[in-house]
Amino acid sequence: xxxMIKTFQLLFLFLLIFLIKPALASALTIDxxxxxxxxxxxxxTVKVYETTLTTFTVTGTASPSAEVQIALADLNNDTVADVExxxxxNFREVSYGENDLVVSxxxxxxxxxxxxxxxxxxxxxxxxxxxxxxxPESGALENTIIIFAFGILVFxxxxxxxxxx
Numbered sequence: 001x002x003x004m005i006k007t008f009q010l011l012f013l014f015l016l017i018f019l020i021k022p023a024l025a026s027a028l029t030i031d032x033x034x035x036x037x038x039x040x041x042x043x044x045t046v047k048v049y050e051t052t053l054t055t056f057t058v059t060g061t062a063s064p065s066a067e068v069q070i071a072l073a074d075l076n077n078d079t080v081a082d083v084e085x086x087x088x089x090n091f092r093e094v095s096y097g098e099n100d101l102v103v104s105x106x107x108x109x110x111x112x113x114x115x116x117x118x119x120x121x122x123x124x125x126x127x128x129x130x131x132x133x134x135x136p137e138s139g140a141l142e143n144t145i146i147i148f149a150f151g152i153l154v155f156x157x158x159x160x161x162x163x164x165x
């Protein structure tokens with residue numbers, strides 16, 4: 001009976017590691033454009049970014065060492081995230097007007113419109129473009145619920161088997 005309990009514990013540990021790894025993986029983010037990192041939710045909840053810069057750096061995070069594809073209008077840059085998941089690309093001579101930014105990595109995609117204005121404009125989102133922050137769509141909550149339910153099941157089986165001895 002003790003062997004059966006050890007087997008269930010090892011199975012639980014394996015599944016915990018297997019299920020928690022994707023939940024802990026860094027979700028794809030756009031952290032800053034042109035050094036302005038005060039805006040949370042770029043590309044997810046914030047869909048329009050306004051600037052007067054035609055040369056800037058776009059930075060963000062992804063899973064460590066993941067390939068990241070970045071397309072801004074007709075400019076394409078691919079990069080690889082470092083071991084901590086940080087990535088960044090430089091864009092030069094970005095056209096005035098609306099430019100679609102699409103960032104993709106590991107099945108995740110973020111999109112954002114960067115409006116490059118010829119006159120001074122706000123570099124933070126306006127009330128119309130900013131929305132309430134929401135949970136990421138990565139599915140981490142579902143994985144946590146599965147892990148929690150499985151843990152309760154294994155713990156309950158362990159107590160049941162122990163009480164029968």
